[in-house]
Amino acid sequence: MLFVLIFGLLLVNATVEANFKSLFCTIYDKEYGEFLDCKMKAINRYKKTINVFYRQLTQAHDVVVRLEFLKKGNVWQPFLYNVSVNLCDLVQKNRNLVASIANAYVKPYVTFHNSCPLKKNGWVKGNNYDVSMEQIRNRFPVEPGEYAVRITFSENNVPKLSLNASAIYSNFREN
Incomplete structure (x- = not known):
């Protein structure tokens, strides 16, 4: 009986948890733009946020954003x-x-100080972005595991910069 009570309390206290694991910001063309800030900030043992600050160094006209979701099994696979x-x-x-x-997930955290076409010295700043698994699970079939997103910005089919972030998602955490 005690086992059933403890197991029931664990189920009630189980939370959906996601924690960022890595963040990489890469510039392929140094004259195109620069990352002034690209780091994760630890809030506590279970939570990290992402801060990114990018400045455009040249004018850009036809910028294409490629958004890829990946899941890790033995290797990273498209998801x-x-x-x-x-x-x-x-x-x-x-x-x-x-x-x-x-865009709806990141918009509250991102300040976009630029216009289209992208102007020289325009900037984009993302502050304290935290993943909300409750919102994501409402729209996507996500099971526990390690996930990543790769965002590549290209102009005239030539990659100029990319952001790669990964997170670990679990259905519970230690208390």
Whole structure:
């Protein structure tokens, strides 16, 4: 009987938990732009946030954003979506469903000080981005494991910069 009571309390106290594991910001063309900040900040043992600050060094016209979701098994494998969308269409018109859902998750954390086409010395700043698994699980079939997102920005089919972030998701945590 005691076992059933303890097991029931554990189930009631079980929480959905996701924690960032890694963040990599890569510039392929140093004259195109620069990352002034690209790091994870530990809030506590179970929670990390992401801070990114990017500055555009040249004017850009036809920027395409490629958004890839990956899941780790033995190796990283594609998971659910791999979409490309024009950055100006995403910012101004929000036409692509998957990109607009992703945009809705990050929009409260991101300040976009630029216009389309992207101007020289424009910047994008993302502060204290934290993954909310409750919101993600409402829309996507996610099971426990390690997941990653790769965002690549290209101009004229030439990659200019990318952000890679991974997170570990579990159904419970230690108390």
